Amino acid sequence: MSAIAKEVLLNAFNMNCVGHIHHGMWTHPQDRSTEFNQLSYWTELAQLLERGLFDGLFIADILGVYDVYQQNIALTARESIQLPVNDPLLLVSAMAGVTQHLGFGITANLSYEAPYPFARRLSTLDHLTQGRIGWNIVTGYLDSAARAMGLNEQIGHDRRYDQADEFLDVAYQLWEGSWEDDAVLADRQRRIYADAQKIHKVTHRGEFYQVEGYHLSSPSPQRTPLLFQAGSSARGIQFAARHAECTFVNHATPAVMKAQVDKLRTAAVAAGRQRQDLKVFMGVGVIVAPTATEAQDKYREYLRYASPEAGLAHFSSSTGIDLSRFGLDDPIQAGPTQAIESVTQTYRGWTRRQLLEQHAMGGRYPLVVGDPQQVADTLLQWVDQADIDGFNLTRIVNPGSYRDFIDLVVPELQARGRYKTAYRAGSLRQKLFRQQDRLPHSHPAAGWRLGASLPV
Template sequence: MTKQIRLNAFNMATPGSQASSLWHYPGNRVGDYNTLGYWKDLCKILERGLFDTLFLADVLGTYDVYGGNPDAALRRAVSVPILDPVQLIPALADNTTNLGFGVTCTLTYEPPHVFARRMSTLDHLTNGRVGWNIVTGFLQSAGKAAGHGAIPGHDRRYDIAEEYMEVVYRLWEGSWEDDAASRDVARGWFSDPAKVHKVKFEGEFFSTDTIHLCEPSLQRTPVLYQAGASGRGRAFAGKHAEGIFTGGPSKKVIGDQVKKIRAECVAAGRPRDAIKIYTLATAVVAETEQEAFRKYDDYRRNVQHEGALAHLSGLTGIDLSKYGLDEILTHIQTDAMRSAVESFTSADPDRLWTIRELAEHQSIGGRGPVFIGSPAQVADQMMEWVDDTDIDGFNLAYVVAHDTYEDFVNLAVPELQRRGVYHTEYTPGTLREKLSQTGQPRLVAPHPGAGFRYAEAV
């Protein structure tokens, strides 16, 4: 029997996300990405469809690997221009009641105590509905923009991330006792100094000597997501993540990733199913199969392959402009997003991809599958993927804003609900309470972050 399917909406604060270069498609609203009305309308659709979160991906550099410059990315709006997604969240939270907000923030370029305050602020202002997608960064252009020069090597970035996590856990969980901000009117004390504790940390990469600047929020630590599917990324996720985002073009690629992620959970002393695993996917759904394929074929006629290849070049660290369209992509070790390279090469040796096929696949929906058909057909495909790969749900990308999500909510969601594989109402409480099996708003053992809470630490 198919498990209950979870859904996130994958988005970026840019006119060019996963459907590279389709910003110009007739009726596409994505050109209004820099207005609050655009995002508020999207959130209404997602909350009506009972999505877990609006997941806002982000990058701090430009996709400038293709041709050695950002020209193709600029022409096709491949993640540029792009807004700071964090700024959107309080306004959108005020316009919704249950929808969660996951946001990508790169830990490489921001001191832990500054970042910890930003996330605590979001958790307060969203009433406990925020999650953090932990990324170490993969674009060399981001390192140059921040004045760091070349970014550290792939595994070294995870060494930095481990230390970063210890610092933010200490700040979020250990600095303030639960009743420290007592608001004691009789004494005129807002906070009790005896219950606010300094975090002193001296490590290889970070040092701090401070109290956390925010009183405890509902979740203390935001819900923790992670998107690394390399060997080192899976080990990191098995230890820290509560949700993980994967991406790959076939059930074999995703199924193998899921098995390894579940194994890393167990190796870290956590339950096998402690992490909700979402894979990137896109759904083109219509009343009939013929109408769905008519839409899909029309999308394909409008894509510009240059945008897709600029996007893939940035993800993989491989300049695909140097390849002929009919050449086969082979596995190359890079310090960019290793899972992006592996998913089209070594992860499935029975499937060889030409550069042309990569561009056509990436152009609509990114690295994940595209489900096309009537509501029943799309539901069949989604359930089959869940059953065959052991994922928990999907990170649904869009092709045309906001038509893709509107069609899915109006047509596919009722079909999934009719089959009993999708919820019919939100679970009350924080984002963590909605997603976790613990029913608690805060981290609990054996998650390592729980051990840094002041009472437990003492």
């Protein structure tokens, strides 16, 4: 092993719903996904992941429903394609209460949030978790969400990112610039809890937001939560280069992924940051067993429960294209949509038959099947050849997929010196970047800190 070989970072990728990525697997007799609305389901999962030294639990979320395929929600409801879906933020306190180190990356759509109360919610979670909270910044892509929120249609793709830039600027002012570090005195003798001279009003007059007020939370361990983002369009890369600390990217081969990672890191440098300021995660599913034969047997068994058509219905909403309109072998052609731009461009010209084959396990994420050595070989090939930092590990059968990985793959990665054997101390940011709890000075949020030169 090279002396500079990366230590693999690992998040569990999940969602507060029944069907997340690998659709249809909720019907497997060993799957517990239908228990998603029970607190014990989440606390037991958090404890399992901490046993496996996972860096975090990354919880996806959507607003709206998948109603593009066949122009209704019939298949969505029947297969529980991210419907029903509950709020992910409300899970964190309970899971934090039964763990000490596991981080929590929570998805929240800023297009339908107001920065002032939202900043307080994340500060509250950062306090309660002692600095283990992250925010996966999304702007949404479902027209059904826009209609539910009172809009005739979704805001344009690039325009959503313009709004997101301003949202983050407001949030940074609240998190970084409203309270000084020593504002809280908690002095019983002098009856001074906080020094008013060290609490500052935020006044923002922008295109999308008008804010005048004091941040409602005192400084939390990280102040600004660890910032995740998933967007590969030109505008998404521009946004990630400025704001993201961790980004979530998928491509078919290490070579193509390497080009995307280079583009992201180069954009970060152009934005005044360092290449190492950005950690890149890839989504992957793993089916592992003690032997390769057993793993292949397990894979064939899982295929009997998966729903490729449900995966296609999910994909339809990701692209904004009703794929049920195309024959099995007709190339998929459609005009521009306001959905996920990078996905739409990647799969333009594919046929429905090709997409159904790709979604054999109910989702389009790369799948690694094998014994522990084979799985470790493949994962490390991605890390070393594509220059990624880690993985968002999907659930196939929950929690069995995570348990198998922890019992079989984690020891193999540890034996190769590529996975930690104990948690480091500190906040989620400190654990991942081996730096202080707060954002580095190269990040634009640091410009709002008191005593710094404010951004123009």
